[in-house]
Amino acid sequence: MRAVIAPAALIGVLLAAWEIGAHYAGVPEYLLPTPLAIGKALGASAPLLLASAWRTLAMALQALAVAAVAAIALALTVSLSQTLERAVRPIAVALQVTPVVAIAPLFVIWAGVDHPDRAIIALAAIVAFFPVFSGTARGLASADPDLERLFDLYGASPLQRLLRLRLPSALPFIVEGAKVASGLAIIGTVVAEWVAGSGGAQGLAWRILEAGNRLETAKMFAAILALALMAAAVHLVFLIVERRALVWWRGR
Amino acid sequence: MSLATLERVEVVYPGRGAALGPLDLSLRAGEIVALVGPSGCGKSTALRLLAGLEAPTRGEVRRLTARGETSVVFQSATLAPWLSARANVSLPLELAGVARGEARTRADGALGRVGLGAAADARPVQLSGGMAMRAALARALVTGPKLLLLDEPFAALDEITRRALADDLLAIWADTRPAIVFVTHNVEEAVYMAARVVVLTSGPGRVAGETRIDAELPRPPGFRATAPFREAAEKVSATLAGAMAA
Numbered sequence: 001m002r003a004v005i006a007p008a009a010l011i012g013v014l015l016a017a018w019e020i021g022a023h024y025a026g027v028p029e030y031l032l033p034t035p036l037a038i039g040k041a042l043g044a045s046a047p048l049l050l051a052s053a054w055r056t057l058a059m060a061l062q063a064l065a066v067a068a069v070a071a072i073a074l075a076l077t078v079s080l081s082q083t084l085e086r087a088v089r090p091i092a093v094a095l096q097v098t099p100v101v102a103i104a105p106l107f108v109i110w111a112g113v114d115h116p117d118r119a120i121i122a123l124a125a126i127v128a129f130f131p132v133f134s135g136t137a138r139g140l141a142s143a144d145p146d147l148e149r150l151f152d153l154y155g156a157s158p159l160q161r162l163l164r165l166r167l168p169s170a171l172p173f174i175v176e177g178a179k180v181a182s183g184l185a186i187i188g189t190v191v192a193e194w195v196a197g198s199g200g201a202q203g204l205a206w207r208i209l210e211a212g213n214r215l216e217t218a219k220m221f222a223a224i225l226a227l228a229l230m231a232a233a234v235h236l237v238f239l240i241v242e243r244r245a246l247v248w249w250r251g252r
Numbered sequence: 253m254s255l256a257t258l259e260r261v262e263v264v265y266p267g268r269g270a271a272l273g274p275l276d277l278s279l280r281a282g283e284i285v286a287l288v289g290p291s292g293c294g295k296s297t298a299l300r301l302l303a304g305l306e307a308p309t310r311g312e313v314r315r316l317t318a319r320g321e322t323s324v325v326f327q328s329a330t331l332a333p334w335l336s337a338r339a340n341v342s343l344p345l346e347l348a349g350v351a352r353g354e355a356r357t358r359a360d361g362a363l364g365r366v367g368l369g370a371a372a373d374a375r376p377v378q379l380s381g382g383m384a385m386r387a388a389l390a391r392a393l394v395t396g397p398k399l400l401l402l403d404e405p406f407a408a409l410d411e412i413t414r415r416a417l418a419d420d421l422l423a424i425w426a427d428t429r430p431a432i433v434f435v436t437h438n439v440e441e442a443v444y445m446a447a448r449v450v451v452l453t454s455g456p457g458r459v460a461g462e463t464r465i466d467a468e469l470p471r472p473p474g475f476r477a478t479a480p481f482r483e484a485a486e487k488v489s490a491t492l493a494g495a496m497a498a
Contacts, residue, residue: 144330146326147332149305150344154320154348155319155347165332171334250333251334251378
């Protein structure tokens with residue numbers, strides 16, 4: 001209980017100070033709306049924000065699925081050969097260190113003005129790809145060396161070694177990579193929506209942009225709040241999934 | 253008849269220098285041999301040569317065992333954490349193509365022989381150190397090996413557990429009589445379990461001396477209190493002291 005009460009109390013005190021401070025200092029609404037005004041905006045545009053949050057979430061989850069499938073498949077492939085792994089790694093790293101904002105316009109051109117959602121999913125998938133790839137590759141190499149020796153002794157085939165030793169050894173690393181990737185997929189989606197900059201994909205980033213352009217700052221705050229809540233919810237879900245998976249894996 | 257022989261084998265690791273040899277060792281079917289020596293003398297390397305997990309730099313390793321007739325137990329139990337004790341033990345059979353049902357039945361038999369019948373469904377994390385070691389032993393026995401190699405199998409266990417495991421291992425040996433080579437730091441354990449104790453010099457390990465213990469195996473109760481046991485232990489200790497000084 002104390003874990004909930006303490007932060008809730010702090011947030012309450014801060015919001016009250018904000019409300020009172022903004023009121024007495026006479027800060028104009030378009031510069032810093034009060035918490036009550038933000039609450040009102042949130043209530044008024046709740047259906048719209050919910051629909052936009054769903055669009056952003058759906059795109060982020062699709063991007064995560066694409067990234068996870070591609071990353072695990074590629075990590076499994078390169079685990080079969082060190083030469084292949086060495087060949088692929090610099091490309092994967094280059095992909096990871098290139099800011100998504102820089103390549104987004106290119107993808108928007110490729111996907112066509114009519115399909116900004118495709119460009120957004122592709123961009124978010126690129127951002128989410130690396131942690132899953134890196135986690136899977138590290139996990140596949142993390143099998144107990146003595147267990148590897150036993151598999152030598154038993155004359156296991158490369159496929160048996162992959163499916164019965166390396167893949168199960170990698171599971172905790174894969175789940176952790178997916179958890180990190182889920183956060184990145186949301187960030188990637190929002191950044192890509194932003195750069196795509198059209199109303200074609202009406203996600204939360206578009207709501208923030210739209211409200212900003214109209215100087216409806218309270219609405220902007222409401223959209224940011226919705227985004228933060230959605231990202232936190234996704235993070236929580238993946239935390240629970242990770243914990244469950246580890247319990248299953250370890251048996252405790 | 254020899255089951256396995258090391259002839260003038262030497263192992264040199266690039267960058268780390270000579271690890272073992274030249275070493276000669278011959279092993280008869282059904283024999284129990286203990287390898288004793290200071291840390292870093294290459295005992296574990298010798299074991300890996302016998303297992304065929306490593307090739308010597310020079311010299312020759314002859315093995316009369318077929319694939320699947322050699323089993324190894326390492327210092328730690330090295331069980332797969334995501335598998336139950338039963339699935340861990342049946343793994344060597346399943347990898348060799350034995351049908352899962354039959355493999356699991358034989359695994360239950362092997363777990364029963366090491367006194368773990370009731371823990372077949374437990375995961376490794378739920379087993380104590382001694383129980384995990386027993387599961388590893390069951391995994392080594394399930395294939396019915398002719399050669400059983402143990403690399404300091406009891407080193408991480410407390411004295412009572414290691415004595416109990418030593419007696420159990422000898423009882424199991426009496427059933428199926430595999431040849432056993434085990435590496436240990438513990439002179440008393442070596443003398444208690446082995447028909448032959450081979451002492452190696454500090455690295456690169458060579459044979460510093462060999463002691464035979466003629467008392468019948470498995471050893472009678474109270475063997476540790478008899479004169480032959482104490483004489484053999486003293487002889488091995490003296491050889492070991494000489495080997496470490498050399």
